[in-house]
Amino acid sequence: MAETKLNFLGFLSNLLEGKLVKGIISLRALDVNSGKVAYSLVVSKDNITELVPDFPAMPANGGKVVSRFTLNSSPLVPVAVVLRPCEIRALIELVKLNQAHLENILIIGMECGGVYPYQSLITKQDIDNLLSEYRESLKKGENPAGIRPVCAGCTDFRPVLADVIVSQIGRDQPVLFFPTEKGKEVAQTLGLTLVEEMIYTPVSDALLKKRQEEKENMVKKIKEEINGLEGLVKIFDNCIACHCCSHVCPICYCKDCFFESATFDYRPTDYYAVLQDKGTLKLPMDTLLFHLGRMTHMATSCVACGMCEDVCPVNIPVARIFKTVGSELQQLFDYLPGRDLEETLPLTTYKPEEFQEVET
Structure with missing residues (x-):
């Protein structure tokens, strides 16, 4: 060179x-x-x-x-x-x-x-x-x-x-x-x-x-902390729904974010319906849904820059979680974000035969 x-x-x-x-x-x-x-x-x-x-x-x-x-x-x-x-x-x-x-x-x-x-x-x-x-x-x-x-x-x-x-x-x-x-x-x-x-x-x-x-040590520790739905709920329990992690994320570029839309402008009757069903209510609502939704949208393109974790006011290890999930997804698709300008995004790529092992 x-x-x-x-x-x-x-x-x-x-x-x-x-x-x-x-x-x-x-x-x-x-x-x-x-x-x-x-x-x-x-x-x-x-x-x-x-x-x-x-x-x-x-x-x-x-x-x-x-x-x-x-x-x-x-x-x-x-x-x-x-x-x-x-x-x-x-x-x-x-x-x-x-x-x-x-x-x-x-x-x-x-x-x-x-x-x-x-x-x-x-x-x-x-x-x-x-x-x-x-x-x-x-x-x-x-x-x-x-x-x-x-x-x-x-x-x-x-x-x-x-x-x-x-x-x-x-x-x-x-x-x-x-x-x-x-x-x-x-x-x-x-x-x-x-x-x-x-x-x-x-x-x-x-x-x-x-x-x-x-x-490897980081991924192992995060997996031990998450360990199913209960672990996910616990690790994101402190989230205050500030959405700072998405605002600084380079991959979250949407001008109109679904999680900041009128869909989540709940009325008193909506809260009452949840109370009737569960007997208690954690506010703000849907914090875990926000993180899972964001993860679904951009995990394959996550470059693990760490900006999300850097700005989190309640010290949730957001970047390490997304790095753990993103790395495994990227490995499944044999895709490293930003490696090749001509390599298409997994979410926009359709293959007739893919992940057949999931079907069995």
């Missing part, structure tokens, strides 16, 4: 200065000393130093950000987007759902060490020390302490379908690779000297094995 050891921010600056792109969407520091960052569109190389693309935070799923940017059409001029692997895969799924366009988009994918829960990050006092420990963990091929639980068990931390790959695990400095023709054209135009080298280091391979073990 072609690679170069050009400074990453220098590379982004050269993209703008060489007019290969007219803008860059990336994390930008609002107040990096307090951990506050946001996805921003930068159009001047003078603002490149404000970008912090490797900052271990996900204030929003970047795939959803790019989806909103390209929802109605692709940009008229080239734009580079710097995303983590789960964000790229979310973007690809949204393209399949006609919620985003990729024309004139240069995808730069970060090899990901995981991100911290955002609330804990912006309340952290010593950000510099935290970042130092984070980067040291990546050099050693270890999971940084305190990252999102679903990140600790993520085995898909290497970018797919990226024009430029930023390899950083097991390295002192990030190294850029250009796996696609679009990426190679960018490198050639910038006059970069390319050499052949494996994209990912042995340290990264070692982390992959550790992540696989973490994933």
Whole structure:
């Protein structure tokens, strides 16, 4: 694979200065000393130093950000987007759902060490020390302490379908690779000297094995907690029906959500009917139905970014549950969301013969 050891921010600056792109969407520091960052569109190389693309935070799923940017059409001029692997895969799924366009988009994918829960990050006092420990963990091929639980068990931390790959695990400095023709054209135009080298280091391979073990432990624990209908009721018992998990989910894109429609505007007589039948009533109603319904709609496209669990005000392990269910469903369909732009969504694919073992 072609690679170069050009400074990453220098590379982004050269993209703008060489007019290969007219803008860059990336994390930008609002107040990096307090951990506050946001996805921003930068159009001047003078603002490149404000970008912090490797900052271990996900204030929003970047795939959803790019989806909103390209929802109605692709940009008229080239734009580079710097995303983590789960964000790229979310973007690809949204393209399949006609919620985003990729024309004139240069995808730069970060090899990901995981991100911290955002609330804990912006309340952290010593950000510099935290970042130092984070980067040291990546050099050693270890999971940084305190990252999102679903990140600790993520085995898909290497970018797919990226024009430029930023390899950083097991390295002192990030190294850029250009796996696609679009990426190679960018490198050639910038006059970069390319050499052949494996994209990912042995340290990264070692982390992959550790992540696989973490994933197996996570899935085992979640299955033990769920364990049938009673387990489902118990684990979602604290849900307050805020629907924050669906609002931040990149795959839940519906403007008019069924679970926020008039269907669930119950009248007093409706409540009375339930009381007559069950003798008691938990409010708000239908919290479990909401989660099961959402799971039915988007589990095969869940990229396990962890946004849902990050925003849950009552600390339900939503992401780990969806990761557990989603992984098994995706395995049944031999489908990894965001792996291939041409791979059709399982929910939109009809096969005359499928899951015959269920019928017996």
